[in-house]
Amino acid sequence: MSAAWTKDKLADRSVELINKASSLLTESAGLEALAELRQDLREDCNSVVVVGEFKHGKSTFINALLGREIMPADVAPTTATINTVIYDSIERVEVLNNDGSTETYPLTAGILNRYTASAEFDPGTIQFLRIYCNAPFMNEDVMLVDTPGVGDLNKHRAEITYRFIPRADVLIFMLDMTAPFRRSEQEFIEQHLLNKGTDHILYVANFADRIDEEEMDSVIQRLERRLAAVTGHTGRVLPISAKEALLGTLRQDEELLNQSGLRSVELAIREIAGTSGKAENKLRNYLKRYGNALRLLHAEASAACEMTGKDIETLLGETQRVEAFLSRREMWESQIADYLSEQEEEIAYMAVKSFDYFAERLRKDIGQRIQHFQGGDIKILAESQLPLHIGLQFSQWTDQYAGSLHTLFYRLEQEVGQGLMNVFEQSVNIKAYKEDRLELNAEGAIRIQRSVSAPVKAGLLIGGVGAAALLVGAPFIIPVVGMAGLPFISQKLAEKQLERAKPELLAAAEIHLSSLFDESRALLRNYVQDSVNIIGTQTIREFSRLVEGAKASLEMEITVKKETAVSKQVRRDELLGLVDLISSNDSQVREGEVTNGQLQRS
Ligand SMILES: Nc1nc2c(ncn2[C@@H]2O[C@H](COP(=O)(O)OP(=O)(O)O)[C@@H](O)[C@H]2O)c(=O)[nH]1
Ligand SMILES: [Mg+2]
Structure with a gap:
């Protein structure tokens, strides 16, 4: 069965x-x-994130996918918030503010126009908009994300865009086939896309309706060559006319849809989303x-x-004990905090040690790659091959190590939850957990039992629900800053004899790697600190909920009894x-x- x-x-x-x-x-x-x-x-759902320069037709493209003109897309500069679109039968717009609050509005053009660049609002106060709509495309478990544009001058908004990028199951980079490939596009690809893997990136070139059909092949080929030069790998570029695609869906004109390129793009999205293996x-x-x-x-x-x-008197007595326990909140909170800071140090120490080991190997590896370089263009080695290699090694390490870190965090969270539960059960007579309960000797003091056997010990979790899930959802990523444009190669160096250029390159690589490693170590420590903080606040929150709940059930029981x-x-x-x-x-x-x-x- x-x-x-x-x-x-x-x-x-x-x-x-x-x-x-x-x-x-x-x-x-x-x-x-x-x-x-x-x-x-x-x-x-799978998230499909659309990025690219302003006015490249991103919003129009999303509207075409939705078959409705939901995103404001116009000649005036438009999208000024990050807009996510999720399927739901009840249409609405949620504005997620920076302070954590949410406002809900009906889904109308008027509401969305409030958040365009020409409208008056402060992008610094908003995280992003969540648009729920019942367009058929969304039925397929897809969340679409529309972004304002690469090279966004608004720093806050740009940072939020970058947060969506690593979570993307499919990343669509929108190009304009009628315009030359820009420096800002190249920088964006190098700095924000390549170090996150390339299998899920789809390059789409818009404005196909502005190009003669005979020219199309050569235009696309030129773009593909350009991309290969920038990214170091061969990516496919799919042509589209977002405008015709939109018309096609609005009119349900299948021929126009095929001709616009939308059907091929949809197919490619599905292919990538289907193989993501997540x-x-x-x-x-x-x-x-x-x-x-x-x-x-x-x-x-x-x-x-x-x-x-139980009779009413017993219940009243227990209610008092729960109240007394709640009044000692400060005490148990500070004990948890002490324990957590101890653990944070220990985890950070282990993480940094593992990182140092990785860094040392990478340092040797890069040294050897330079030493053994046999000729050819040393400029290419310095400016594209080495940075790509370093980026790849970093992302492999973080992918691998994130798993171990999450296991540690998960266990820590269990321990904290368990410790709190033990104290609670000591002071209160409610036998909540009947199985696998651990003994506790000193009344009042939190003695945290090491859960030696790794995963979930049944019945003892309190915080496991919130924090662990949160952490697993937030991957640990070291943004490899300045990776793409290794600055250490000068024209002078490139012109030198190879054997004379190597020592200079080695020295420059050494300096560059050192600062990269320092920065990464700091990021790693912060990550551990943030995660442990989340564990602390989440666990206490969940636990308080449980205790408040116990109190409420006692009161309810008393009422029922009466x-x-x-x-x-x-x-x-x-x-x-x-x-x-x-x-x-x-x-x-x-x-x-x-x-x-x-x-x-x-
Ligand atoms: N001719 C033509 N115009 C388009 C196409 N896609 C978008 N546009 C127009 O280009 C302008 C900018 O589009 P928009 O979707 O707002 O770009 P975004 O800033 O990248 O979101 C709008 O006026 C669109 O109507 C297309 O494929 N062909
Ligand atoms: Mg837009």
């Missing part, structure tokens, strides 16, 4: 549990975790979160069930049913295996 877990099934199960549990539990942390998971599942990991991560939410919910439901058997005896029995039966439902889901999750993007029962 195969019980494959899919995103849809996870979403359905979450909804089922939410519906069942919401009438029985109040302020439930498990329910909130499930609702967050449900939301993320709804929004989970689906399995994502699903595994969702399942992990689902499992955590189930354990929270299980704890809450069994606690509530247990309460149904009412009729019948409702008490019904409530107990319903809670028992809920506990069973959670348990059966939980065992299915544990037996789940991921294959081909689906979780199969082993």
Whole structure:
């Protein structure tokens, strides 16, 4: 019997549990975790990020994909925010402000025009817009991202654009086939795209309607040669007329759509998105979160069930103990903070040590590459081959090492959650977690049990739901700054004899690498610090939710008790049913295996 877990099934199960549990539990942390998971599942999709110079037809192209004129695209300079488009049956626009707040509006041209370059708003106050629309293209689990333009003078906005780039499953770089390839485009590609891998980049050349058909092949070939010179690899350039493509979708004119180039571009997008191979990991991560939410919910439901058997005095006593525990918040928060800063140091030490080992090997490798260089153009070696090699090595290292770091963070998070839980159960009589509970000796003091066996010890997670998921979603990336244009080769050097140029190049490479390594080390330390901070705040937040929830259920139970005896029995039966439902889901999750993007029962 195969019980494959899919995103849809996870979403359905979450909804089922939410519906069942919401009438029985109040302020439930498990329910909130499930609702967050449900939301993320709804929004989970391949992201297609469109970048390129201003006025190259990016917004028009996105409108063509959507088959509707949603993005403002005009002769006047337009897009002034980063606009993400996600499928949803209820159309709306969410403005995500910098302070974390969100405003929701109906999806109308008037609203979107408020956020164009000619309108009066401060781009510094906004992170990005999230546009929910029910255009058919979006049905296919795709999030489209429209960006203002490369070389954005607004620093804040440019930084947000750069944040979307590493998360892109497909990155479309929009060129203008009627204009020469610009310096700013070259810089953008070198500085922001190449060090993130190139397999997912699609170069699209717009304004095909402005070129004679006979010229098309040679124009595209010229662009491809230009790109090869810049990027060092052969990328395909697909021609398009975004304007005709838009007309084609609006009129549902299949011939025009084919002729415009849109169909070929859509096909290429699907090909890249389909091979990204991330689906399995994502699903595994969702399942992990689902499992955590189930354990929270299980704890809450069994606690509530247990309460149904107690009399009002006992319940009142426990309510007081929970309140007392909450009033000692400062104490346990500061103990957690101490522990975290110790751990942060330890993790940072390990990470830097591993980085140093990598750096040393890279340093030797680069030295050898220069020493053994047999001739040819040393300028090409210095300006393109070495930087590309360094960039590649860096991204390989970060890809590899990110996994180990996340495991450490995940464990740390478990320990913190577990420590808090232990103290809580010491002071309060609610037996939330019946299995795998660790013993605690000193009352009040947080003794954190090292979870020696790596992954999830069932039933003990508190913070696992929020922070770990967040971290896994935010890849650790070292932006290899200034990588592309290694500045150390001068014209003079290039003209020298090879053997005389080598020592100079070696010395220059040494200096360059040293500063690169220093910068990376600092970034790595910051990354560890940020991650540990997130773990601290998230875990405490989740934990507080759980304690507040316990208090709320106690109060609810007291209220129920004061009412009729019948409702008490019904409530107990319903809670028992809920506990069973959670348990059966939980065992299915544990037996789940991921294959081909689906979780199969082993
Ligand atoms: N002739 C022609 N005009 C286009 C094409 N694509 C976009 N445009 C026009 O170019 C202008 C800028 O387009 P827009 O999508 O706003 O560019 P963006 O700044 O890159 O988003 C608009 O006036 C579009 O109508 C195309 O393929 N052919
Ligand atoms: Mg635009």
